[in-house]
Structures are given as C-alpha cells and as structure tokens.
Amino acid sequence: MKNIESNNPIIPFIEGDGMGPDIWRVTKKVLDAAVEKSYNGEKKIEWLEIHAGLSALKKYGNDNILPKESLNEIRKYKIAIKGPLTTPVGKFDYVCLVCSKEQDGIDGKRPQKCIKCGSEYVTPRFRSLNVGLRQILDLYACVRPVRWYKGVPCPVKHPEKLDVIVFRENTEDVYAGIEFQEGSADAKKIINFLKDGFNKKIRLDSGIGIKPISVTGTKRLVRKAINYAIAQNLPSVTLVHKGNIMKFTEGAFRDWGYELAKEEYRDKIVTEQELWDDFDGKMPEGKILIKDRIADQMFQQVLLRPDEYSVIATPNLNGDYLSDACAAQVGGLGLAPGANIGDEIALFEATHGTAPKYTGMDKVNPSSLILSGVMMLKYMGWNEAGKMIEISLAKTISNKTVTYDLERQMEGATKLKTSEFGQKIIENM
Numbered sequence: 413m414k415n416i417e418s419n420n421p422i423i424p425f426i427e428g429d430g431m432g433p434d435i436w437r438v439t440k441k442v443l444d445a446a447v448e449k450s451y452n453g454e455k456k457i458e459w460l461e462i463h464a465g466l467s468a469l470k471k472y473g474n475d476n477i478l479p480k481e482s483l484n485e486i487r488k489y490k491i492a493i494k495g496p497l498t499t500p501v502g503k504f505d506y507v508c509l510v511c512s513k514e515q516d517g518i519d520g521k522r523p524q525k526c527i528k529c530g531s532e533y534v535t536p537r538f539r540s541l542n543v544g545l546r547q548i549l550d551l552y553a554c555v556r557p558v559r560w561y562k563g564v565p566c567p568v569k570h571p572e573k574l575d576v577i578v579f580r581e582n583t584e585d586v587y588a589g590i591e592f593q594e595g596s597a598d599a600k601k602i603i604n605f606l607k608d609g610f611n612k613k614i615r616l617d618s619g620i621g622i623k624p625i626s627v628t629g630t631k632r633l634v635r636k637a638i639n640y641a642i643a644q645n646l647p648s649v650t651l652v653h654k655g656n657i658m659k660f661t662e663g664a665f666r667d668w669g670y671e672l673a674k675e676e677y678r679d680k681i682v683t684e685q686e687l688w689d690d691f692d693g694k695m696p697e698g699k700i701l702i703k704d705r706i707a708d709q710m711f712q713q714v715l716l717r718p719d720e721y722s723v724i725a726t727p728n729l730n731g732d733y734l735s736d737a738c739a740a741q742v743g744g745l746g747l748a749p750g751a752n753i754g755d756e757i758a759l760f761e762a763t764h765g766t767a768p769k770y771t772g773m774d775k776v777n778p779s780s781l782i783l784s785g786v787m788m789l790k791y792m793g794w795n796e797a798g799k800m801i802e803i804s805l806a807k808t809i810s811n812k813t814v815t816y817d818l819e820r821q822m823e824g825a826t827k828l829k830t831s832e833f834g835q836k837i838i839e840n841m
Contacts, residue, residue, distance in 0.1 A: 426495060434831075435778035477541060515527050554731060555580075563822070580728060637725040654730065
C-alpha cells in the first residue's frame with residue numbers, strides 16, 4: 413500500500429477499447445462521488461487521460477498503440493487505472509481495434525478498412541497490450557481479490573465461503589512470449605539443437621515455446637504475497653504449481669517460495685510440514701501457514717474447500733486460469749477486480765475483455781472496473797472511500813437493481829443501463 417501524501421493526486425487513466433469508455437465514465441463518477449462524500453471535499457483525484465490501443469491510434473496514428481508518452485506518465489505518477497484493451501488471439505496479420513476482427517493484409521499491405529465493421533482503425537497484429545504494459549513497467553504481480561457480493565447469482569451452493577486474493581506472477585512462464593512458429597527457420601533450429609545437443613526428440617511440425625521461471629521472479633512474487641497476508645492478518649499463503657510434472661520450473665517455484673518464506677519470515681510463518689511434524693496439526697497463534705497445492709488439485713479445492721484458502725501465489729498461467737475459475741464461482745469476471753503491481757508502480761484494471769459488440773450501448777456491468785478503483789483507493793490509503801463503494805455496490809445488487817447480465821439471472825430484478833447502475837451506487841452511498 414502507498415500512502416498518498418497529496419490530497420489532490422494526479423492519476424493517469426486509459427478508457428480502454430470496446431465498451432471501455434462506457435464503464436470508465438461510470439467508474440470515474442462513482443470514484444469521485446465516494447471521495448467527495450468520504451472526505452467532505454478535502455480530497456480530490458485529478459484525472460489525467462493517457463492513451464493505449466484504439467485511443468492511441470486515433471491520437472498518434474502510425475500504428476502507435478502503446479505510446480512512450482503514456483508509459484512515461486505512468487512512471488511519473490506511479491498509480492494508474494485502465495479499462496480493457498484489445499488482445500488478438502489468432503495468426504492473422506492485422507486486427508481492428510474497434511470490433512476486434514482479425515484479418516490478413518491486402519496485397520501485403522494493411523487493409524484501409526476493417527472487413528467487418530468498416531473502421532479505419534486496423535493495426536498490425538500485436539501480442540497483447542496488457543502483457544506489454546506489465547513487462548515494460550515490470551509490474552510483476554497480478555493481484556486479483558475474489559469474493560462474493562450478497563445477491564449475486566452463482567453456480568455454487570455456498571459462494572460466501574470463497575474469499576481469496578490471487579498473486580499471479582506477471583512477467584515469466586509462457587507469457588514471456590518466447591515462441592517460434594511451426595515451420596519457421598528458428599523453430600527448426602531449436603528442434604535440431606535440442607535433438608543434437610540433448611537427445612530430445614520433438615516433432616518437426618511443432619511450434620516451440622519457452623517457459624522461463626526464475627529465482628528472482630518467484631521470490632519477489634511470493635514476498636509480496638506474504639507481506640499482504642501479514643498486513644491483512646490473513647491465515648495462510650498457498651503456493652500453487654504443477655511441480656509434479658514440470659520439476660525444474662513450477663517445482664522450483666514451490667521450492668523457492670518455501671525457501672523465501674523461511675529465509676525472510678522465519679519468526680512469522682510455519683510450513684504445512686512443520687505444522688504436523690512439530691505442532692501436531694495445531695496452528696500456533698500469530699503465525700501464517702505456508703502450504704502448497706498441485707494446480708489441478710487446487711481447482712478442486714476452491715470448489716470443495718474454499719474456506720481453507722486466503723492468499724494464493726502462483727506462476728503466470730496457473731494464476732490466469734485459477735483467478736478466472738474463482739471469479740466464476742462468485743458471479744463471473746464482471747465482478748472481478750484486478751491490479752498489476754511492481755515495486756514502485758501500480759496499474760489497476762478491469763479483468764474482462766473489451767466486448768466490442770456492446771461498444772457505446774451503455775449496457776454492460778461496470779463492477780469489475782469500479783472494484784479495481786476500490787483496490788486503487790485502498791492502495792492509496794483512502795480506505796474510507798473504498799469501503800463506501802463496496803458497501804454501496806453490495807446494497808445496489810441486493811436491491812436487485814442491476815445491469816442485464818445479472819438481471820436475467822435474478823427473479824424480480826430491475827434492468828439498468830451502465831450509467832443508471834453507476835448512479836444507483838452513488839445514491840446508495
């Protein structure tokens with residue numbers, strides 16, 4: 413947490429692509445109202461718009477979807493918030509930043525207009541703006557709290573039992589982006605190198621990906637998770653991995669996590685093995701339990717015994733799957749906030765996609781971005797404003813005044829537009 417000394421901090425924001433502008437407008441109003449009501453006008457956020465994705469292309473052109481100016485502003489002010497940004501998933505050469513349609517070039521050149529929506533904002537394919545921001549700014553911890561809000565329809569019988577916060581390593585694992593396309597000269601070179609140098613046989617028609625997991629990346633992630641557990645007085649930190657198969661990457665993540673806990677927090681932690689060997693299974697008072705779970709087992713655990721877990725630390729890909737799976741138990745990604753945090757910089761974000769088909773329709777649930785704003789306020793030390801929004805959001809949902817995604821699942825609910833839902837939250841403060 414960063415205690416902000418200024419009562420008028422400057423915070424950069426990125427509206428986002430697709431329905432991003434719709435949910436950002438509502439989020440800004442809710443955040444401003446909570447700060448105003450909590451501090452009687454003595455505190456106020458000064459918002460600074462910066463650009464990435466479609467807004468950057470409109471402002472700067474020349475395929476500049478992640479401008480240096482935006483990165484520099486985030487570095488300068490240390491805290492920022494953003495809506496969802498387009499992430500292409502296929503093998504096409506170009507992507508439309510308005511409707512996310514992926515397409516090939518025409519005669520080797522960029523299409524002048526999108527073949528689906530007719531937009532002129534078609535840009536060369538990129539891996540991921542979200543991943544790019546995390547890697548460039550070294551935002552190594554993706555932090556995602558998952559809890560249930562009373563009244564939200566859920567697929568499990570006891571959603572209230574799940575209350576976890578996932579610390580997902582953000583810069584390594586398969587998300588490092590080290591890949592070689594099937595059939596390429598580089599892929600063939602890697603395949604032959606592994607065959608000739610290490611006697612490892614790989615099919616010649618394979619694409620190749622590299623999965624780095626380091627001592628540095630692991631320990632700083634686990635350190636942040638344990639520090640959070642200590643600060644919030646939470647009972648356990650669970651290391652989630654697939655070390656039974658990937659022994660020198662994910663297995664090492666587990667081993668280095670335990671090593672860090674014992675090296676730096678010896679007087680504050682007990683490992684699960686020590687709990688049974690030395691304490692007969694009875695947790696000593698004032699200690700944090702450090703334990704680990706195999707990834708596939710953990711997916712069962714969060715369904716069958718969710719109340720046994722509080723803080724989860726995991727490599728990148730496991731954390732991506734697991735945080736989404738947890739969110740599904742308590743209402744889905746529309747209610748799942750997130751942040752990307754490094755040693756100096758924190759970037760808060762909606763965890764869902766751009767949903768381009770809803771662009772400008774004032775329809776979608778803004779709760780993910782609003783709750784990411786709550787995380788931001790608490791990170792700043794403005795806990796009163798953050799708590800006010802959480803209570804008001806819960807009241808708004810329990811009153812069954814919700815957006816379409818929840819209304820269609822709730823008997824007797826009133827369907828609201830995005831903007832109307834935000835106004836209800838403000839009225840309920």
